[in-house]
Amino acid sequence: MTINIGTPNSINSTKALILGSGELAKELVIELHRFGVETIAVDRYDNAPAMQVSHKKYVLDMLNSSKLFKLIELEKPNFIIPEIEAINTDTLMEIEKKGFNVIPNASAVFKTMNRERIRNLASEKLNLPTSNYLFADSYEELKISVKNIGMPCFIKPIMSSSGKGQSLVNNESEIRKAWDFAQSYGRAGKGKVIIESLIDFNDEITLLTIKSENNIVFCPPIGHIQKDGDYIESWQPHSLPKSTLIKCKKIAEKIVSELGGNGIFGVELFIKDNEVYFSEVSPRPHDTGMVTLISQDLSEFSLHVRAILNLGIPEKIKAKPSASVVIKGDGKSENIKFIIKKNILNETELSFKLFGKPSISGTRRLGIVLASSVSTKDALKKAKKLRSEISLEY
Numbered sequence: 001m002t003i004n005i006g007t008p009n010s011i012n013s014t015k016a017l018i019l020g021s022g023e024l025a026k027e028l029v030i031e032l033h034r035f036g037v038e039t040i041a042v043d044r045y046d047n048a049p050a051m052q053v054s055h056k057k058y059v060l061d062m063l064n065s066s067k068l069f070k071l072i073e074l075e076k077p078n079f080i081i082p083e084i085e086a087i088n089t090d091t092l093m094e095i096e097k098k099g100f101n102v103i104p105n106a107s108a109v110f111k112t113m114n115r116e117r118i119r120n121l122a123s124e125k126l127n128l129p130t131s132n133y134l135f136a137d138s139y140e141e142l143k144i145s146v147k148n149i150g151m152p153c154f155i156k157p158i159m160s161s162s163g164k165g166q167s168l169v170n171n172e173s174e175i176r177k178a179w180d181f182a183q184s185y186g187r188a189g190k191g192k193v194i195i196e197s198l199i200d201f202n203d204e205i206t207l208l209t210i211k212s213e214n215n216i217v218f219c220p221p222i223g224h225i226q227k228d229g230d231y232i233e234s235w236q237p238h239s240l241p242k243s244t245l246i247k248c249k250k251i252a253e254k255i256v257s258e259l260g261g262n263g264i265f266g267v268e269l270f271i272k273d274n275e276v277y278f279s280e281v282s283p284r285p286h287d288t289g290m291v292t293l294i295s296q297d298l299s300e301f302s303l304h305v306r307a308i309l310n311l312g313i314p315e316k317i318k319a320k321p322s323a324s325v326v327i328k329g330d331g332k333s334e335n336i337k338f339i340i341k342k343n344i345l346n347e348t349e350l351s352f353k354l355f356g357k358p359s360i361s362g363t364r365r366l367g368i369v370l371a372s373s374v375s376t377k378d379a380l381k382k383a384k385k386l387r388s389e390i391s392l393e394y
């Protein structure tokens with residue numbers, strides 16, 4: 001079997017349409033270019049990070065079915081690669097039926113963007129251990145569900161990402177606020193929330209899992225810390241007892257096999273003592289996995305592209321002890337400036353990425369610093385020092 005890759009910007013080009021143009025999409029575009037793939041970056045705002053490095057760009061609301069449909073019919077891409085959750089998945093299902101190749105497949109994107117669908121699939125169909133959960137459509141129902149689950153518990157919109165609209169409720173008086181907060185952020189299926197019991201975990205990891213035609217391969221676990229539902233630092237490899245790692249891999253294998261298709265998946269797991277709980281899964285590179293830009297020979301983006309193009313995935317992936325720390329801004333500006341101390345990259349094991357985001361309004365991830373060292377603890381220390389040498393001006 002062979003694979004054809006044409007020449008970008010010619011009639012025989014191999015085209016990838018990337019839906020979402022943030023920092024993860026930007027790295028993905030760069031990897032696609034390395035294999036001579038023509039890239040088209042899409043997002044709802046102009047000058048998004050991936051647009052700055054792609055062959056073509058479109059500014060479009062990807063929840064708008066007819067616009068998304070028209071664009072796909074116009075460009076006729078060989079691959080449609082979702083990079084965010086806010087995409088009209090009905091359109092992806094329809095377009096897939098017409099023979100377009102959605103990565104990893106439209107149904108996986110449809111199931112994972114909705115906490116109700118993925119939770120029911122993981123817990124009820126696959127019997128994976130998860131936190132206890134219930135759903136509520138109204139404030140009245142929520143109050144009853146919180147009683148049944150017990151406090152503290154998490155309340156989240158069934159459709160949202162990066163911790164948006166999410167609250168930890170410790171007592172009854174906080175339920176109203178949590179409901180209102182969820183309502184202000186929920187997308188499409190507005191209203192419905194999930195109530196999840198708190199897992200008092202020791203560790204939280206992302207297990208990057210690559211599914212290709214021939215195999216399922218795992219990257220070494222990535223440990224991370226989240227604040228307000230958004231990641232602030234990650235490290236790899238996160239060491240785990242062998243028996244715990246086996247449990248993690250079994251869960252990841254089950255969920256990615258069920259979702260199907262080729263590509264990388266970010267499987268989010270909570271670890272309490274020797275017990276492993278499934279939290280959620282992204283059918284695409286994961287933000288905490290940006291650490292692989294320094295830790296692995298093949299980053300999560302490179303692995304995603306190799307799986308998509310059917311080029312093969314090595315059975316064993318290694319990581320040198322490394323860490324990432326985010327550069328998060330907080331302000332309002334369309335003219336963000338980074339003030340960087342001279343000579344801060346005076347070692348090969350240090351790096352940083354600035355995403356080139358055109359504006360900020362509130363808090364926003366604008367870059368990351370990366371470091372490797374003899375241990376993840378030391379790498380994290382180096383990354384934090386590097387982070388302190390970059391400041392922001394608005």
Ligand SMILES: Nc1ncnc2c1ncn2[C@@H]1O[C@H](COP(=O)(O)OP(=O)(O)OP(=O)(O)O)[C@@H](O)[C@H]1O
Binds near residue numbers: 166230280
């Ligand atoms: N049931 C739970 N028990 C303990 N911690 C939780 C629970 N649910 C969420 N968290 C914490 O909140 C974080 C964000 O939750 P979750 O992954 O569900 O939200 P998200 O909006 O999808 O975030 P992201 O898009 O960044 O992955 C988790 O990584 C974890 O740290």
Ligand SMILES: [Mg+2]
Binds near residue numbers: 268280
């Ligand atoms: Mg998450």
